[in-house]
Amino acid sequence: MKVDVAIIGGGLVGCSAALALRQRGLSVALLERGFCGAQASGVNYGGVRRQGRPIEQLPLAQRAHAIWPKLRQLIGIDGEFRRTGQLKLARNETEMASLEAYARGAASTDLKLELLGANALAERFPWIDREIAVGASFSADDGQANPRLVSAGFAAAARRAGVEIYEQTPVLGVSKEAEGFLVDAQGVPAIRAAHLVNAAGAWAGPFADAFREGVPLGRIYPSMIVTEPMKVFMTVNTGVEGGEVYARQVERGNCIIGGQRGAARADDADFSRPTDVGVTTVMQRAVRLFPSLKNAHAIRFWSGTEGAMPDKNPVIGQSSTTSGLIHAFGFSGAGFQIAPGVGEVIAELITTGETTTPIDAFSIARFFVDAAKGSGAGAPPQSPQSRGT
Amino acid sequence: MSDAAKDRAQPLIVGAGPAGIRAAATLVAAGLRPIVVDEAPACGGQIYRQPLVPDGRDARVRYGSEAPKAERLHREFAGLQGKLDYLPNTLVWNLSDGVADVATNGGHRRLAHDGLILATGAMDRILPVPGWTLPGVFSLGGSQIVLKAQGCVIGSRIVFAGTGPLLYLVAWQYMKAGVKVAAVLDAAPLTAQMAMMKALPGFPAIVLRGTRFIAEMMMKGVAFHYGINKLRFEGTSRIEGVSFEVRGKRRHLACDGAGFGLGLKPETQLADLAGCQFAFNERDRVFLPQTDTARRSSVPGVYLAGDGSGIAGADAAEMSGERAALSLIEDRGLAVDPGRAGKLEKELRKIFAFRNVLEQSFPFPSQWIADLPGDTMVCRCEEIDVSGIRDAADHFGIVEMNRLKAVSRIGMGRCQGRVCGSAAAELLAASTGRPISAVGRLRGQAPVKPLPMSYAAIAPAVTGEAAE
Numbered sequence: 042m043k044v045d046v047a048i049i050g051g052g053l054v055g056c057s058a059a060l061a062l063r064q065r066g067l068s069v070a071l072l073e074r075g076f077c078g079a080q081a082s083g084v085n086y087g088g089v090r091r092q093g094r095p096i097e098q099l100p101l102a103q104r105a106h107a108i109w110p111k112l113r114q115l116i117g118i119d120g121e122f123r124r125t126g127q128l129k130l131a132r133n134e135t136e137m138a139s140l141e142a143y144a145r146g147a148a149s150t151d152l153k154l155e156l157l158g159a160n161a162l163a164e165r166f167p168w169i170d171r172e173i174a175v176g177a178s179f180s181a182d183d184g185q186a187n188p189r190l191v192s193a194g195f196a197a198a199a200r201r202a203g204v205e206i207y208e209q210t211p212v213l214g215v216s217k218e219a220e221g222f223l224v225d226a227q228g229v230p231a232i233r234a235a236h237l238v239n240a241a242g243a244w245a246g247p248f249a250d251a252f253r254e255g256v257p258l259g260r261i262y263p264s265m266i267v268t269e270p271m272k273v274f275m276t277v278n279t280g281v282e283g284g285e286v287y288a289r290q291v292e293r294g295n296c297i298i299g300g301q302r303g304a305a306r307a308d309d310a311d312f313s314r315p316t317d318v319g320v321t322t323v324m325q326r327a328v329r330l331f332p333s334l335k336n337a338h339a340i341r342f343w344s345g346t347e348g349a350m351p352d353k354n355p356v357i358g359q360s361s362t363t364s365g366l367i368h369a370f371g372f373s374g375a376g377f378q379i380a381p382g383v384g385e386v387i388a389e390l391i392t393t394g395e396t397t398t399p400i401d402a403f404s405i406a407r408f409f410v411d412a413a414k415g416s417g418a419g420a421p422p423q424s425p426q427s428r429g430t
Numbered sequence: 431m432s433d434a435a436k437d438r439a440q441p442l443i444v445g446a447g448p449a450g451i452r453a454a455a456t457l458v459a460a461g462l463r464p465i466v467v468d469e470a471p472a473c474g475g476q477i478y479r480q481p482l483v484p485d486g487r488d489a490r491v492r493y494g495s496e497a498p499k500a501e502r503l504h505r506e507f508a509g510l511q512g513k514l515d516y517l518p519n520t521l522v523w524n525l526s527d528g529v530a531d532v533a534t535n536g537g538h539r540r541l542a543h544d545g546l547i548l549a550t551g552a553m554d555r556i557l558p559v560p561g562w563t564l565p566g567v568f569s570l571g572g573s574q575i576v577l578k579a580q581g582c583v584i585g586s587r588i589v590f591a592g593t594g595p596l597l598y599l600v601a602w603q604y605m606k607a608g609v610k611v612a613a614v615l616d617a618a619p620l621t622a623q624m625a626m627m628k629a630l631p632g633f634p635a636i637v638l639r640g641t642r643f644i645a646e647m648m649m650k651g652v653a654f655h656y657g658i659n660k661l662r663f664e665g666t667s668r669i670e671g672v673s674f675e676v677r678g679k680r681r682h683l684a685c686d687g688a689g690f691g692l693g694l695k696p697e698t699q700l701a702d703l704a705g706c707q708f709a710f711n712e713r714d715r716v717f718l719p720q721t722d723t724a725r726r727s728s729v730p731g732v733y734l735a736g737d738g739s740g741i742a743g744a745d746a747a748e749m750s751g752e753r754a755a756l757s758l759i760e761d762r763g764l765a766v767d768p769g770r771a772g773k774l775e776k777e778l779r780k781i782f783a784f785r786n787v788l789e790q791s792f793p794f795p796s797q798w799i800a801d802l803p804g805d806t807m808v809c810r811c812e813e814i815d816v817s818g819i820r821d822a823a824d825h826f827g828i829v830e831m832n833r834l835k836a837v838s839r840i841g842m843g844r845c846q847g848r849v850c851g852s853a854a855a856e857l858l859a860a861s862t863g864r865p866i867s868a869v870g871r872l873r874g875q876a877p878v879k880p881l882p883m884s885y886a887a888i889a890p891a892v893t894g895e896a897a898e
Contacts, residue, residue, distance in 0.1 A: 076832075076833050200827060314875075317540065318887075321888040324887070340843065342876050
């Protein structure tokens with residue numbers, strides 16, 4: 042099979058890139074080892090926020106920000122996206138100072154933040170314990186969405202747009218040929234593609250290694266709790282500075298609460314589960330911060346497998362060794378909001394060779410610069426490998 | 431007890447029904463001191479459930495022909511007190527790496543254990559039909575518990591519908607309790623039930639007892655209909671009647687209570703959390719945790735007993751409970767009587783063979799799926815109807831159960847699909863034209879049942895980090 046672009050990974054990044062590429066008229070094959078949107082893209086918390094991101098991510102986040110309200114046109118469903126606002130709470134003066142510093146840093150960007158003192162916070166958000174929260178930073182235009190629907194929705198829309206999606210199809214090996222790439226995937230004929238996108242999330246490492254771009258990609262397992270449906274009281278997506286606990290309430294009434302990390306399953310390392318220590322710790326924090334939760338029941342815990350970089354910035358952009366190859370992985374627990382923007386950037390890079398959105402900070406080469414300097418901070422480029430794992 | 435055994439953590443038994451009690455007695459006899467955790471306030475499981483408060487009825491009234499077995503097990507378990515640690519009213523909500531998290535009397539404990547016997551039992555298998563969520567419609571098992579444990583009845587004129595041996599047993603028990611049983615509606619055709627005669631030589635008492643129940647009910651004027659289709663429970667704010675088709679003709683019966691169930695399904699969530707391998711079981715159309723004849727699961731140190739690993743009834747549960755305990759004892763390096771183990775396995779084989787005949791007599795009516803109206807509620811917790819499932823599967827191109835859960839919310843509610851999961855699998859299989867074995871099964875998640883948010887934190891706080 043010959044296509045313009047082969048994409049490894051059916052998460053939100055891979056599927057949104059596939060859709061954006063089809064819209065620009067390219068032929069696309071997407072290979073997913075499991076099911077599209079079944080990993081981090083589909084099981085994350087569902088925060089759609091720019092606030093709190095490193096400043097260098099804000100232009101990309103802003104690009105994505107414009108896409109979210111248009112989901113219905115783009116993928117046929119709104120994905121339960123609601124611009125509810127996002128509130129970041131300070132529990133002490135140090136945390137408040139940190140929120141203030143962030144707001145100063147973001148002042149020149151499109152992210153509009155409003156700093157709230159204790160009284161204003163208590164007045165506007167009386168469901169937050171005022172003994173704990175002493176102040177906050179509010180981003181009125183951020184919000185939340187349902188990751189299960191958004192990730193599946195992009196996959197379905199990509200399929201309807203003509204992307205060849207192969208699920209339960211692990212990629213066994215990738216290599217560069219004179220004219221593009223050869224992709225060897227389980228159970229399908231060899232795929233030849235002019236461009237290759239490595240959007241394999243926590244599984245992206247071997248596909249970077251294969252082009253001598255070994256990077257320190259780790260795994261994290263964000264841990265989530267959902268309550269039974271309750272009368273809606275939590276009007277905004279809320280978290281504490283530092284991320285020890287964050288929560289949102291969906292229109293149906295369930296509260297989704299995050300914080301802490303799970304662990305990989307002993308019997309299947311590609312899946313993870315919350316830990317008893319983690320979930321009960323977060324439950325206690327949540328009940329203290331949001332007293333309305335005191336008499337609620339938690340009905341389910343879950344976790345997911347997410348690729349993470351040591352500097353918590355993703356790898357996005359052209360390969361440093363191989364023309365036609367684009368990496369987009371390692372979103373480090375904060376990929377959901379920016380993913381639709383990343384899809385557009387990838388499509389731009391492939392069709393025009395450049396992008397209007399600054400992404401230099403996310404170059405894979407940042408890990409090799411340090412190695413070349415001998416700092417030891419990054420992994421040195423590895424020897425060529427033709428097959429992934 | 432050997433010195434080595436003293437250094438090891440206690441074995442843990444989950445469930446104090448016939449399987450759990452026999453397992454506990456066997457471990458105690460071998461000099462071990464198990465922990466027995468059970469959700470109920472008193473031992474006995476569902477079948478030998480004890481009343482919450484004494485109600486003046488004796489065991490013969492409560493348990494019928496099974497009274498001697500019930501009394502023997504209750505007595506046996508009472509005699510074990512002091513030789514084991516018994517936690518009634520206690521939910522095991524999570525299992526991981528030799529630790530069970532339990533919620534007990536509003537508090538919690540973390541039980542480290544060495545050797546785990548899961549005797550988690552079974553619950554009613556339900557296929558949603560129109561009106562099944564109306565007040566006054568009970569599951570067959572629920573109808574029986576109300577009568578057995580509380581001395582209450584679900585109505586004054588009752589229709590029992592579904593299929594399986596429990597259908598006839600519960601109807602007969604209600605009749606004996608003096609309630610008007612209007613009719614018994616069986617999804618299985620009468621011809622299927624003739625298969626039961628094959629079991630007559632091996633298990634005459636059971637077959638004849640079933641026949642006697644039917645004869646006694648007929649004499650009391652209970653109507654029987656076989657091979658029914660398009661069952662509906664009808665009423666505005668509560669059940670007022672039942673309608674169904676039989677031989678192409680629509681019938682209607684007035685009633686003020688209904689019992690409904692299509693056999694039983696094993697409670698397998700803990701086996702799932704323990705990491706046990708599952709395999710599809712063609713007979714019961716469900717995925718079951720795998721076990722060998724010695725009741726060892728695929729996970730070392732985890733043993734499966736009773737209906738929780740495959741429906742075979744209370745007598746088999748006692749035997750598999752004992753067999754599982756013998757394996758645990760043997761795996762701890764203690765001596766067991768190989769003759770006893772072999773005898774139990776032989777008896778179990780006979781019962782399993784009988785069970786196969788029984789299930790042929792009362793097949794699950796998967797053909798009902800095609801007839802279900804789109805507005806039939808499937809998932810009560812999340813309020814998802816048949817159309818909701820079909821449309822979600824169709825819109826997103828879904829072919830697998832966990833993906834169906836992601837896009838439709840089926841199995842995301844309080845019961846996590848314990849009630850609706852098998853029906854959803856049937857619907858997904860039917861709407862995608864795939865065999866039900868190919869659509870997979872919902873992955874289990876803790877907590878197995880809802881947990882109060884005020885549950886105390888298990889360990890000192892560890893700093894967390896943000897995730898999207």
